[in-house]
Every structure is written in structure tokens, then in C-alpha cells.
Amino acid sequence: MERVMVVLPHPDDETFGCGGTIAKFAKEGAQILYMCGTLGEMGRNMGKPFFATRETLPDVRARELEEACAVLGIQEIQKMGLRDKTVEFEDAHELANRIRQEMIRFKPQLLITHYPKYGVHPDHDALGYAAILAVKMLPKDERPLIYAHAITHNRMQTLGKPDVEIEIADVLETKVAAIRAHRSQSEAMMKRWSENTEPDEAWKKRMDQMMKKEVFWLYDADRLPETLW
Amino acid sequence: MGPIQRVLADEKLQSFVGQEVYLHLETTNGAYAGNNPSGGMAVCAYIRNVKVKFSRASITGLGPYRAGMKMDGGWIYAEGLTDWEETPDGKLLFAGYDNEGRLAVSLEISKTPFRV
Numbered sequence A: 001m002e003r004v005m006v007v008l009p010h011p012d013d014e015t016f017g018c019g020g021t022i023a024k025f026a027k028e029g030a031q032i033l034y035m036c037g038t039l040g041e042m043g044r045n046m047g048k049p050f051f052a053t054r055e056t057l058p059d060v061r062a063r064e065l066e067e068a069c070a071v072l073g074i075q076e077i078q079k080m081g082l083r084d085k086t087v088e089f090e091d092a093h094e095l096a097n098r099i100r101q102e103m104i105r106f107k108p109q110l111l112i113t114h115y116p117k118y119g120v121h122p123d124h125d126a127l128g129y130a131a132i133l134a135v136k137m138l139p140k141d142e143r144p145l146i147y148a149h150a151i152t153h154n155r156m157q158t159l160g161k162p163d164v165e166i167e168i169a170d171v172l173e174t175k176v177a178a179i180r181a182h183r184s185q186s187e188a189m190m191k192r193w194s195e196n197t198e199p200d201e202a203w204k205k206r207m208d209q210m211m212k213k214e215v216f217w218l219y220d221a222d223r224l225p226e227t228l229w
Numbered sequence B: 001m002g003p004i005q006r007v008l009a010d011e012k013l014q015s016f017v018g019q020e021v022y023l024h025l026e027t028t029n030g031a032y033a034g035n036n037p038s039g040g041m042a043v044c045a046y047i048r049n050v051k052v053k054f055s056r057a058s059i060t061g062l063g064p065y066r067a068g069m070k071m072d073g074g075w076i077y078a079e080g081l082t083d084w085e086e087t088p089d090g091k092l093l094f095a096g097y098d099n100e101g102r103l104a105v106s107l108e109i110s111k112t113p114f115r116v
């Protein structure tokens, strides 16, 4: 892959769910464009101990985003200027049109986005939907392949085995550095992880998986439903 | 109040778009939430009878539902809505009740002021 486009709503989505994959593509010399929907303005995590306020959080997260993207090797970030928790209330076709314009310019061979309805956070579902709608609006021979990132607990049961499994051992240090760059969001979690006294087995298992491999489902844009909800 | 019928509720909501309306928005976990050994905090916020005007509005999700209204330079948002009612005087009431029947969130819109 020479040109990879990433469309996700929150600073840190690119790191937690697909940082290893992005780092791998970057290492192989790919051009990577990241359209980041919001600045995660409504986030609850503010560091541990907290160092941000509701009013400083967007600037804090914008800086963290830039640092993490530099670590991962993302060359171009486009902040879409949407607001956290509101993406699903915007006009999906308008959003898709903006994304499509960028696709026409950037000509990605691969799109990485959230799997609509499997994103857990409504912003994930809504921006994933808009990004795939943008692909659907392109002529078939200009469409990028779609790696859809699914998060819900039922994802394996309903979607089956992932189509793409990426082992990330060789770029783990890069992913961890990007996670640490998102300090306001990751500090509490990384403390918990490194202290090694975690009683919650399910949480530990999820963390171990996140540090081992990243998985995606291929999404056929023609199968996108008429509306999200 | 009864379970939210999303499509119908979304339709009713549209009649409040584009004009000045009164809003009640509230979230609470109960005054006793702070009084438990696991160290919970009682948290509540509400705003009542504030005049707002929004240009887009929708009810989303698979239930519990969410509501979002886009204003000139701002947003109104509520999550966790389970039940709704249209009152005889035209107020649109949404609320989220937990398993014990306790109110956790409430979003209400009216063309006339709410009583205080």
C-alpha cells in the first residue's frame, strides 16, 4: 500500500485500534493521510492526576494528536472540526462529500475507518458510516479497499473471523510511544498496565491483545445500509 | 410515559426545529449516591426554562436512545433516553429510567415555559 487514508473521530482512535498497522505501513514508505473528526472535547480522562480542564482539553488533545502522528509516521493530519459526541447528528451526506473530496485528491488505495454499528461510540459509527458512504460515491475502479475496525463484544459472533490480522510485535515500541503521547487519555491506563497488579483478568486480556495484533474486517461499500440507525 | 418509538419521536421533534423553544435538561445519579462505602459521588446537573433555537435535531441509536440538537454555535445532547411522552399541551418529554425505575436523565422541550 502506497497511499493510506485513515478516517476516525477522536485523537487516539488512530493509536489504540490501529497504531501498529499504521506504523507498519509508514515503515514500508506509505503516504498516510489522517482525517480526524473531532478533538475529543467531551472526553472524561484528563490525565492521572488530572492536568486538563473541560476548556483546555481540546488544545491538549490536539497537541497529543500531533505528537502521536509524528511517532506513527502519519505525514498529513486533517482536523475536520466536528465536535465530540455530535457526529451522528450531522448530515451524513455532507460529511461523506467532504471525505470524498479528499479521496479524489489523495487517491487512497486503502481506507481505515470504524465498522458502522460495531464502533461502540456513536461518533465511531457515524464517521465510519460517512467514510464508507464516501467510498460508495466513487466510481468502482477508484474505490479504496476498506479495513473496518470493529469494537463491540459481539463482533466475532456476528461478523465472523476478521479478514485481516496484523501482528504488530515489530512495531510495538512505536505503538506504545504513540499511546504515551496521548498522555491525557492513556496515563491512568498505562499506570494500571505497568504496575502489573491488575485483578481484572478481562481487562488484562484486552490490553495484551491490543499490544499483540490488530484486526479488521473488509467492508463492501455497496452493502452500506441506507441510513445508520 | 412509554418506551420511545424512535422514528415517531424523531418526527415529533422536527416540529420544534427553527423556532425559540424552552428546554429542560437534567442528569442525576441520586442524592444518596455519595453515601456508599465504595466511594461513589452524588452527581446532578439541570437547567430549566432556558430558551434555545436549533437548526437540526434527531433521535438516534438502538435504545437506550440519544438526542442531539444543533444550535447556532452550540449543541444540546442527551444520552440514555428510554421513555417519552407528548403532553396534551404539546410538550415533548424524554427521559432515561434505570432498571429500578429511577430517573437518570431527562430532556424536555416546549413551546411555552415549564412551570417552576
Ligand SMILES: [Zn+2]
Residues within 6 Å of the ligand: A009, A010, A013, A121, A124
Ligand atoms: Zn474514539
